[in-house]
Amino acid sequence: MTLTASRRASRPGIDSAHANHAAIVLALGLSRPVLAQNVVRYEPKEADLKYVFGVAKPVATVKPGDIIDTKTFDCFGNVIQKPGDTLAKIKGDNPLTGPFYVEGAEPGDTLAVKILELAVDSDQGVGALAPGFGALNTTNYTPMLHAPVPEKIWFYAIEQLAKRTYHSPSAGKDVKRAAMPHLSWNEVRDRAIRFSRDHAGDRSESAEKQTFWNEFFNVFGLRRASLASFEANVINLKGNKGAIDLLWRGKLLVEHKSFGEDLGLTQTKVFT
Numbered sequence: 001m002t003l004t005a006s007r008r009a010s011r012p013g014i015d016s017a018h019a020n021h022a023a024i025v026l027a028l029g030l031s032r033p034v035l036a037q038n039v040v041r042y043e044p045k046e047a048d049l050k051y052v053f054g055v056a057k058p059v060a061t062v063k064p065g066d067i068i069d070t071k072t073f074d075c076f077g078n079v080i081q082k083p084g085d086t087l088a089k090i091k092g093d094n095p096l097t098g099p100f101y102v103e104g105a106e107p108g109d110t111l112a113v114k115i116l117e118l119a120v121d122s123d124q125g126v127g128a129l130a131p132g133f134g135a136l137n138t139t140n141y142t143p144m145l146h147a148p149v150p151e152k153i154w155f156y157a158i159e160q161l162a163k164r165t166y167h168s169p170s171a172g173k174d175v176k177r178a179a180m181p182h183l184s185w186n187e188v189r190d191r192a193i194r195f196s197r198d199h200a201g202d203r204s205e206s207a208e209k210q211t212f213w214n215e216f217f218n219v220f221g222l223r224r225a226s227l228a229s230f231e232a233n234v235i236n237l238k239g240n241k242g243a244i245d246l247l248w249r250g251k252l253l254v255e256h257k258s259f260g261e262d263l264g265l266t267q268t269k270v271f272t
Contacts, residue, residue: 038062040100041069049073049095058101067116072097080126080153087130087151117184125156183221191219205245205258213246213254228252 042060050056062068072095079089105111131137131148138144183191195215202208210230217224232247246254257263 038065039067039069042097042100043071044073044097046073046077049077049091049097050099051092051095053096053099056099058099061101061103063103064105068100070097071121074122074126076126076128080128083153083155085153087128087133087153116186120158123158125158126153127156128153188220195219203259205256205261209245209256212256 040060040062044059048059060068075094076087076090077092077095079085079091080087102111128134128151129136129149130151132139134149135142136144136149138148195218198215199208199212202212213228213230214224217227228246228248228251230246231243234242234244234247236242244253245256246252
């Protein structure tokens, strides 16, 4: 059995970060136990990409339980890099990384793939529309009544340190949106365990509240100050002004209390 990896872009048009790095663990639904923990590393070059893989030879052989550490190209094969590049440079859509041969797998087996880590390793993404291409144009699958939308390519800059992507001004406006921090689930788990141990003895709201929530956000690789505010001014359900211990607008509202305090008394401090 062979496994092939690629990253498919979203629509409308196609939005894609230029190159993603992924670590993948494979486990087959075979009768024998999975013991191997070997890491197989494969970094494809442009010449190694496939657009169909039915007749392609495997690039590597793995065993059940092995980890594949590899890279994928964006939906355009990473050839659209700067203003002035056109879709004429593209060899095909959604190039594939692989395939990988899985030892012991037979027809009818179930191949279970767990993604351990997926990270963007480029500083920009790219989107595009063209006649016959994209969700806003007529394609072989979707007829449209309007005239074809002409080719347009735009770029999304990715600020790695702040973990935010910014819409390119060439698209007409700037839009900020949070990007996922580069943390594996294993690292989040380890941080969460440390966090729970560090705060197991917390007792005082006034002494420990801010440290608690700053470190809670850090479990997920987030900086609390860029997302949520302490002592935020809010209006309660009766229309009265007040303050809440922590507010992440549209996501999280917190009224923090000391150990042993009657939580029923906080019902009057429910805010919108």
